[in-house]
Amino acid sequence: MTYTVQIKVMPLKELLDPQGKAVMGGLDNLGLTGVEDVRVGKHISLQINAASPDAARAIAEEASKKLLSNAVMEYFEIEVN
Amino acid sequence: MTYTVQIKVMPLKELLDPQGKAVMGGLDNLGLTGVEDVRVGKHISLQINAASPDAARAIAEEASKKLLSNAVMEYFEIEVN
Numbered sequence: 232m233t234y235t236v237q238i239k240v241m242p243l244k245e246l247l248d249p250q251g252k253a254v255m256g257g258l259d260n261l262g263l264t265g266v267e268d269v270r271v272g273k274h275i276s277l278q279i280n281a282a283s284p285d286a287a288r289a290i291a292e293e294a295s296k297k298l299l300s301n302a303v304m305e306y307f308e309i310e311v312n
Numbered sequence: 313m314t315y316t317v318q319i320k321v322m323p324l325k326e327l328l329d330p331q332g333k334a335v336m337g338g339l340d341n342l343g344l345t346g347v348e349d350v351r352v353g354k355h356i357s358l359q360i361n362a363a364s365p366d367a368a369r370a371i372a373e374e375a376s377k378k379l380l381s382n383a384v385m386e387y388f389e390i391e392v393n
Contacts, residue, residue, distance in 0.1 A: 233348060239355050254356065257379050265371055267314060267359040274320050274355035275335065278348040290346055298338050 233280050234287040237310040240300045241272035275299055284311045314361050315368035318391040321381045322353035356380055365392045 242248045251269040258266050277294070281287040288311050295307040323329045332350040339347050358375070362368040369392050376388040 241355065241357065251356075254379065258375055261375075261378055263371055263375055263378075265361045265368075266375070267361055269359075270357045272355045272357070274322065274353045275332075276322065276351045276353070278350075280346045280348055287346075290344055294339055294342075294344055294347070297342055297344075298335065 232282075233278050234284055235312045236277045236279050236287055236291045237312070238275040238277065238291055238295055238299060239272060239308045239310075240275065240295070240305050241270055241307075243304060243306055246304060272305070273299070287311050313363075314359055315365055316393045317358045317360050317368055317372045318393070319356040319358065319372055319376055319380060320353060320389045320391075321356065321376070321386050322351055322388075323385060324387055327385060353386070354380070368392050 248270050250271040254269045254271060255266060277291060279287040279290050281290060288309055291309045291311070295309065296302070300307045329351050331352040335350045335352060336347060358372060360368040360371050362371060369390055372390045372392070376390065381388045
């Protein structure tokens, strides 16, 4: 069966996020108030053909660790539908 | 109150996604099988101080339209927690 897997890769909470800071500056310039923090990361959507949701999650986890995220700077979250 | 708002910005389904294709090639090289399609987009996480979840969503929607996404190439989805 084909599962849709969503992977969210975000900068670690302990680290500064210059892209997020730039977005905050941009929102300020647009006059949008109320935004207190912005973090910018990647969203990867995969179609995985696997025997079970767990098997699909295992493939996504390996992909995240080996290719999609950098453990020094980022963490990832996986959601299987 | 402060709401956590997640915005997902993805390339339109009708368009090619070269970054996704590159990731698919990379996964192939790693020997990960079963991945049939990959789309790569942005994930933006905001902390918004607003009177209600609806107000927070309105701010996020304006930010998405004016700054975070390009309607010609991308669509966005907003989730308020």
